Amino acid sequence: MKRSWFKFLATINKAVLPSFTKRRLDLAKAKKWQMAIFGWKLYVTKRALD
Template identity: 40%
Template sequence: MLSKTFFKILARINKAIIPRYSKRDITQLSKFDQALIAYRYWVTKNSLD
């Protein structure tokens, strides 16, 4: 399993690079945008555990 420190660093990079989707309707996003949301969720979840 990857270390928690790695995920914390990755979360900071994601926050700086990947756009925020909090004010958009998830059902109206493209599949690529939905995949980015899932990726950010996965990284955030692993950095907090």
């Protein structure tokens, strides 16, 4: 149940949230809100793969 929920969240994240890796965002120069989105996407993706 938990894994399927995170897979669902990952598909929503992919459709709605911006992809900073495609934009070649430098994480050292990223703003706090960009780091928060990046961290959230990383967390959801990691949980979906477990």
